[in-house]
Amino acid sequence: MVSTNLAILEELLDCKVQDWDTLQTIKLAHSGITELPPEVIKWSAATDIDLSGNQLTALPDAVSGWSAATVISLNDNQLTALPETVSGWSAATYIDLSGNHLTVLPDGVRGWTVARYITINCNQLKTLPGAVSGWSAATHIGLYYNQLTSLPDAVGNWQAAKNIGLQGNQLSYLPDAVGNWQAAMSICLFRNQLSSLPDSVRNWRTMECIELDGNCLNSLPSAVGEWREARSMGFRENQLRSLPDGARNWNAATDIWLAGNQILVVDDQLCDKCRIEDDYDGAIDEYFSLANKKKIQERYVRKIQQCYRQHQERRKAAAVVIQQHYKNYFYRVEGPWYKKVKGEYLQFRTV
Numbered sequence: 001m002v003s004t005n006l007a008i009l010e011e012l013l014d015c016k017v018q019d020w021d022t023l024q025t026i027k028l029a030h031s032g033i034t035e036l037p038p039e040v041i042k043w044s045a046a047t048d049i050d051l052s053g054n055q056l057t058a059l060p061d062a063v064s065g066w067s068a069a070t071v072i073s074l075n076d077n078q079l080t081a082l083p084e085t086v087s088g089w090s091a092a093t094y095i096d097l098s099g100n101h102l103t104v105l106p107d108g109v110r111g112w113t114v115a116r117y118i119t120i121n122c123n124q125l126k127t128l129p130g131a132v133s134g135w136s137a138a139t140h141i142g143l144y145y146n147q148l149t150s151l152p153d154a155v156g157n158w159q160a161a162k163n164i165g166l167q168g169n170q171l172s173y174l175p176d177a178v179g180n181w182q183a184a185m186s187i188c189l190f191r192n193q194l195s196s197l198p199d200s201v202r203n204w205r206t207m208e209c210i211e212l213d214g215n216c217l218n219s220l221p222s223a224v225g226e227w228r229e230a231r232s233m234g235f236r237e238n239q240l241r242s243l244p245d246g247a248r249n250w251n252a253a254t255d256i257w258l259a260g261n262q263i264l265v266v267d268d269q270l271c272d273k274c275r276i277e278d279d280y281d282g283a284i285d286e287y288f289s290l291a292n293k294k295k296i297q298e299r300y301v302r303k304i305q306q307c308y309r310q311h312q313e314r315r316k317a318a319a320v321v322i323q324q325h326y327k328n329y330f331y332r333v334e335g336p337w338y339k340k341v342k343g344e345y346l347q348f349r350t351v
Contacts, residue, residue: 041065064088087111110134133157156180179203202226
C-alpha cells in the first residue's frame with residue numbers, strides 16, 4: 001500500500017513515484033507538506049527543489065539523493081535539525097534554510113563546497129561547527145538573527161564571501177580569522193555584543209559597507225584606518241569616545257553614522273560625512289559639522305586659557321594638568337559642559 005505522504009506527493013507532482021527520477025524541477029512551496037517519505041531519494045535528476053513554506057519538522061536521510069540539485073529552498077518550515085546526509089548536496093549553488101528552528105548544523109554542511117548563496121537566517125543556532133570551513137566558494141553567507149555567541153576559526157575559509165550577514169546575534173568578540181574576509185564588500189554585525197574588534201580587520205580593504213551599530217564598542221583599533229574603500233559605516237549606539245587617527249584615511253566614505261556615542265568631534269574631512277540617525281534624505285548631522293566643531297573648539301580654547309591662569313607650573317607640566325582637567329570635566333558625557341554642547345550645539349553658554 002502506498003503511504004499517505006507518498007500519495008500526496010504523487011498527486012502534487014502529477015507524477016508516479018517510479019518516474020520521479022525523470023523530474024527536473026520540484027515546485028512544492030506552500031503545499032501543506034508535513035513529512036517527506038524515503039522515496040524522495042529518487043529526486044536525483046532534479047536541479048531545482050522548492051519546498052519552502054511547508055510544515056516540515058525533519059528531513060529523511062534520503063535527501064542525500066538530491067545530488068544534482070543546484071537550487072534547494074527549504075525556508076519557512078519548522079526544521080529543528082538536518083541529517084548528516086545533506087553532505088550529498090554537492091552540486092547546490094543556492095541553499096536557503098531561513099525561518100526554521102535549527103539549533104545546530106551537522107558536519108555534513110562541509111560538503112557544500114560549490115554553494116555560492118547560503119542563508120540560514122532567523123533560526124536558533126548558538127554555535128557553528130568547524131565544518132563551515134567548507135563554504136569556501138560562497139559569495140553570500142546569511143546567518144543573521146540567530147543566537148550565535150562566537151564564531152569558530154573555520155570562518156577564515158570564507159575567503160570568497162562578498163556579503164556576510166551576522167546581525168542580530170550575541171557575538172561578544174570576533175576571531176582573528178575574520179581577517180581572511182578580504183573579498184567582503186558588505187559586513188553586517190549590528191545588534192551584537194561586540195566590545196572590541198581584532199587588529200586583523202585591517203584586511204577588510206575592499207569593504208564598502210560595515211554595520212556595527214548597537215554593540216558595546218568603546219574604541220576602534222588603529223587597523224580601521226585601512227578601510228579606505230568603505231563608503232557607509234555605521235557605529236550608532238555604541239560607547240565610542242573618539243575615532244582613531246587612522247579614520248582620516250576614510251577618503252571614500254560618504255555616510256558615517258555616529259549618533260548615540262560619546263564622541264564630541266571628528267576629523268575635519270569627516271565632519272560633513274556624518275549623517276543624522278534615521279534620516280533617509282542623507283542630511284548632514286549638524287552636530288558634527290565643521291561650523292559646529294569650530295564653536296566647540298573655541299569654547300575649549302577659552303576653557304584652556306582659564307585653566308592656564310589657575311596654574312603656576314611650567315608650561316609643559318601645566319599642559320598635563322589641563323588635559324586631565326578637560327578630560328575629566330568638560331569632555332565627559334556625564335559632565336555638565338558636554339550635556340550643554342550636545343543638547344544645544346548651536347547655542348553655547350558659559351557653564
